[in-house]
Structures are given as structure tokens and as C-alpha cells.
Amino acid sequence: MIAQWPLVIASVCLAWGAGLFASLCAASLAGRAPRARIGAWVVAVILLLAGALGFMLRTSHWDRLFNSFAHLASPITQELICLVIVIALALVYLVAYRRSEGEVPAPVSAAGIAGAALLVVTVGRSAIVPATTPALGQVMAVVAACGAAFALGPMSFELVAGITDRQSRKTALGAFSAIGGGVGALTTAGYLAYLQAARSAAVVGTGRGVEFGVDPTRPQASIATKASLLPFGGECLPLAIAAIGCAVLAFAFALAACRKGVRPALVAMALVLAVVSFTLLLVVFFMTGTAGAGAAAF
Amino acid sequence: MTQYAIVTDLNRCVGCMGCTVACKVANGVEVGSYWEKLLRIGPTRKPNYVHTNDVEMYYLPIHCQHCLNAPCVSVCPTGASKKMDDGTVQIDKEQCIGCQACVPACPYGVRYLNETTNVVEKCTLCEQLVEQGGLPQCVEQCGGRARFFGDLDKGIETFEAPAIQYDMDRESADHSYESQQQGCRVTLGELAEPYADSDVYTLDDAGNGPAVRYILRNREWKDGVSFA
Numbered sequence: 304m305i306a307q308w309p310l311v312i313a314s315v316c317l318a319w320g321a322g323l324f325a326s327l328c329a330a331s332l333a334g335r336a337p338r339a340r341i342g343a344w345v346v347a348v349i350l351l352l353a354g355a356l357g358f359m360l361r362t363s364h365w366d367r368l369f370n371s372f373a374h375l376a377s378p379i380t381q382e383l384i385c386l387v388i389v390i391a392l393a394l395v396y397l398v399a400y401r402r403s404e405g406e407v408p409a410p411v412s413a414a415g416i417a418g419a420a421l422l423v424v425t426v427g428r429s430a431i432v433p434a435t436t437p438a439l440g441q442v443m444a445v446v447a448a449c450g451a452a453f454a455l456g457p458m459s460f461e462l463v464a465g466i467t468d469r470q471s472r473k474t475a476l477g478a479f480s481a482i483g484g485g486v487g488a489l490t491t492a493g494y495l496a497y498l499q500a501a502r503s504a505a506v507v508g509t510g511r512g513v514e515f516g517v518d519p520t521r522p523q524a525s526i527a528t529k530a531s532l533l534p535f536g537g538e539c540l541p542l543a544i545a546a547i548g549c550a551v552l553a554f555a556f557a558l559a560a561c562r563k564g565v566r567p568a569l570v571a572m573a574l575v576l577a578v579v580s581f582t583l584l585l586v587v588f589f590m591t592g593t594a595g596a597g598a599a600a601f
Numbered sequence: 602m603t604q605y606a607i608v609t610d611l612n613r614c615v616g617c618m619g620c621t622v623a624c625k626v627a628n629g630v631e632v633g634s635y636w637e638k639l640l641r642i643g644p645t646r647k648p649n650y651v652h653t654n655d656v657e658m659y660y661l662p663i664h665c666q667h668c669l670n671a672p673c674v675s676v677c678p679t680g681a682s683k684k685m686d687d688g689t690v691q692i693d694k695e696q697c698i699g700c701q702a703c704v705p706a707c708p709y710g711v712r713y714l715n716e717t718t719n720v721v722e723k724c725t726l727c728e729q730l731v732e733q734g735g736l737p738q739c740v741e742q743c744g745g746r747a748r749f750f751g752d753l754d755k756g757i758e759t760f761e762a763p764a765i766q767y768d769m770d771r772e773s774a775d776h777s778y779e780s781q782q783q784g785c786r787v788t789l790g791e792l793a794e795p796y797a798d799s800d801v802y803t804l805d806d807a808g809n810g811p812a813v814r815y816i817l818r819n820r821e822w823k824d825g826v827s828f829a
């Protein structure tokens with residue numbers, strides 16, 4: 304299967320935007336980086352709207368867009384509802400910020416963190432997982448999305464803080480961007496390892512089926528090989544390795560930025576690598592997700 | 602409960618693709634889309650392979666399996682994909698927004714976006730014909746008389762295919778096609794070679810419960826086949 308780019312873009316932007324909004328709320332709760340807050344708010348809202356746009360790009364009937372709130376049990380409906388809630392919470396945050404001259408009440412920030420966390424969970428459920436995924440796969444997918452958001456959010460807040468408040472020599476969120484980067488690297492590697500193990504067991508272990516199907520309606524198409532269904536096999540191998548490599552490097556840059564105080568260039572490098580890593584993770588997921596083969600492992 | 606489905610006797614299938622063509626004609630399926638497509642599985646070596654001609658193969662017609670717990674239904678944000686009372690999975694084209702979330706959710710790759718109407722489509726088990734007492738066109742036109750349609754809850758031996766009725770009344774003035782066709786059915790139980798329960802297969806089941814059945818005797822069923 305080819306990568307579903309609108310879905311990939313939507314998932315990356317939503318996890319990123321939600322992570323940044325949660326980091327902003329956490330900074331407000333801790334009373335850190337007051338000058339960075341409006342900038343972070345604007346970037347977070349742009350990312351959330353870009354995520355919504357990604358979903359719309361995938362949709363062919365914009366005139367019926369509101370139908371997508373109709374099936375409450377669908378992970379996509381839940382994701383869209385959470386997105387609306389988080390955007391509403393962001394507006395509440397802005398109003399509270401303007402009224403109290405920067406001091407946002409703690410319940411507003413706490414609600415923002417909870418809403419953003421919920422959104423990231425639904426992103427993991429809807430984007431990475433076809434519905435046939437076994438329970439463990441669904442949990443792993445949600446964990447991977449949470450790990451990515453935990454890396455992207457604090458890193459981008461740190462970057463905004465580094466740019467808007469050049470005087471400060473301290474990090475805005477302490478070691479959070481480095482911890483987030485570490486967690487992100489672990490969840491990325493963990494999810495790819497899970498995919499490899501689950502699909503190897505279900506597809507390759509049987510030693511039957513795959514590599515035998517020929518579709519006469521596509522005589523030129525190559526036959527799916529077992530390797531093409533594995534993250535660490537076929538053409539996905541370099542992408543999977545790059546996903547983990549970028550996540551580890553992002554962690555290293557975030558750690559270096561933490562140790563050396565505010566260094567926007569280092570944080571920016573970490574952030575770019577973390578974005579690339581999560582994007583590659585989703586691309587690998589789609590590219591290895593050839594329909595049918597070893598479906599039980601998806 | 603009713604669960605309409607199709608059984609294909611793979612030992613009878615000759616790979617003529619009559620089902621694919623009949624489906625396209627009956628349902629106006631777009632160029633490049635296949636609500637019904639045929640895979641060739643093999644040739645593969647027989648277990649006691651000695652000579653190069655000790656090989657076997659079979660054809661596998663793939664279409665919507667009208668799953669019991671259809672993942673396409675559970676991901677659909679609009680509720681356009683529905684499980685109906687007759688067990689079939691249908692798409693409400695007025696409700697569908699063409700988001701294609703259901704396309705990768707299906708384990709068998711049988712859903713297609715219609716580029717003209719911008720909604721997703723797939724095999725309907727020819728509901729427009731079945732409603733009027735007819736058979737799905739792929740069953741009707743099957744070149745090997747390998748396909749049978751019926752209600753899974755009544756057992757696959759009750760599944761029906763068309764049969765040719767020769768004892769027509771030649772004195773009658775009505776020689777219409779319809780008069781010959783009506784009631785001219787043969788069941789799988791009557792027509793098929795004997796098969797064991799272990800000869801009846803479904804496509805890989807990831808908990809989605811495909812309703813469609815395949816019969817394959819004296820050959821090794823290959824699971825984990827790629828359908829994309």
C-alpha cells in the first residue's frame with residue numbers, strides 16, 4: 304500500500320499541535336516562559352488547523368463534512384470531536400490570557416492538558432490503526448502517538464521560547480524536551496519492533512501464501528514479497544532505520560540544548576528530526592500495511 | 602438472522618474472469634476499479650514434488666467478504682458504511698464523504714473511490730437484483746458454475762446457482778428467457794463434488810469475520826495472500 308499522505312500530514316500536525324498546546328498549558332501552570340505563550344498559542348492553533356485541513360484534503364465531499372460527526376463509535380469521529388474541543392479550549396485559554404494579563408487560571412490550563420492528551424490518544428487510534436488491529440497493536444499505536452506528541456510539544460515550546468525570549472539563559476520547560484525526546488525515541492523504536500515481530504509471526508512464520516498471488520488485472524505489478532510487509536525489510540528498511548535514527552538524534556540534540564541552556568538552533572534541529580521521525584513512522588506503517596497479508600497481525 | 606454470502610468452489614473455477622466482467626457490466630464499475638477481482642495463486646510445488654510438473658495452483662476471486670464485524674463499518678465516521686439486516690455491508694452514497702478511511706481499514710483491499718461521484722464503492726452482492734429474487738451477476742455468469750449465493754445461517758449446501766432448465770413446455774407460446782429462467786436453480790449441495798468441513802476456507806480472519814466461503818479440495822490453501 305502507498306502512504307496516505309493527507310492522513311500522515313493530519314496525524315503529524317494534530318499530534319504536534321496538541322503536544323505544543325499541552326506544553327503551553329504546562330508552562331502556564333508552572334508559571335514559566337510568560338513571553339513565549341502567545342507565540343506558542345498561535346503556532347499550536349495553526350498546527351491544529353493544518354491537521355483539520357489534512358483531514359479535509361482526504362475528503363472528497365466537503366459539502367457533507369458535518370456527516371463525519373455522525374458515528375460516535377468511529378475513531379475518526381472521536382478525533383474530530385476532540386479536535387473541536389481542543390480548539391475551543393485554546394480559545395478559552397486566549398480569552399483567559401487576555402483578561403488576566405498573562406496569568407491563565409490553573410483549571411483552564413489543566414483542562415487544556417487533558418483535552419490535548421485525549422486528542423493525541425484519538426490520533427493514535429484513528430491514524431495508525433486499521434480496525435483489524437489486535438488489542439496490543441492498538442495500545443502500541445496510541446503509545447507511539449503519545450510518545451511523538453511528548454517529544455514534539457516540549458521541543459517546539461522550547462524553540463518558541465528560545466526565539467521570543469533571547470535574554471533568558473534558562474530552558475522554558477526544564478528537562479522536558481529532552482525527556483520527551485527520549486520517550487519519543489523509545490516509543491518509535493518500540494512500535495516498529497512490535498510491527499516487525501507481529502507481522503513476522505503471522506506472515507513469514509507460516510511460510511505460505513505471500514509471494515504466490517498474481518493479479519491478472521495488473522500483470523505488470525510485482526508480486527508482494529514477505530519482506531515488503533515488514534518494517535525492517537524490503538524498501539521500508541531504510542525508512543524504518545531513519546525513523547529510529549532521527550528520533551535518537553532528536554533526543555541527543557534536545558539533551559544538548561538542555562545542558563547548554565537556551566540554544567534555538569539545537570532545539571530546532573531536534574524538532575525537525577522529531578517531525579521527520581514521526582512522519583517516517585506513519586509512512587512505514589502505511590507502506591507495509593498491504594491489505595490482507597497476515598491481517599491478523601495488523 | 603440472515604447473512605447473505607457467496608461460496609466459490611475453487612476446484613470448479615477455471616479463471617475465466619466471467620465474474621469480474623459480469624460485475625463491471627451489472628454495476629457500472631469504473632475503469633481501474635474491481636469490485637470483483639481474480640488472483641492466481643501459484644503455481645506452487647506439491648508437497649511430494651519430484652518433477653517440474655509436480656505443481657498446483659488455483660484461482661481466488663476476491664470481493665467484499667460482508668464481514669460479521671466489519672472494520673470498514675467501525676471506522677466510517679459518517680455511518681455511511683452499514684451492516685444491513687440481510688448481513689450485507691452496504692455504503693449509503695448520499696451519506697459518504699469520500700474520506701476513504703474505510704479503504705485501508707478493509708483487510709482485503711476491495712474498496713475503491715469512485716472518481717466521478719467521489720464516494721467509496723464496493724461489491725453490494727447485487728442488492729438491486731437480490732431484492733427482486735435474482736442472483737448476484739458474478740454467480741449468474743460464472744463460467745465454471747463455481748459460485749453459489751445464499752444465506753450462511755442456512756448452511757452453504759443450500760446456496761444456489763442458476764441451472765439450465767431443458768424440460769420446457771414446447772407447446773406453450775411463451776418462449777421468453779424469463780419463463781425458462783424462473784426457478785431454475787441448483788444448490789451447492791446438489792451440484793458440488795463431496796467436500797469435508799476442513800475443505801471450507803475463509804480469507805485470513807483478523808477478527809473481522811469474513812462471511813464469504815471458499816471450497817478447496819486436494820490442494821494446499823495459501824493463507825497470508827496479499828490482496829492490495
Ligand code: SF4
Pocket residue numbers: 664665666667668671672673674690706707708709710711712723809
Ligand atoms: S471485506 Fe472489506 S469492505 Fe467488505 S465488509 Fe469486510 S472489511 Fe468491509
Ligand code: SF4
Pocket residue numbers: 676677678679680681682692696697698699700701702703704720721
Ligand atoms: S469514504 Fe465514505 S464509507 Fe468510507 S469511511 Fe469515509 S464516509 Fe465512510
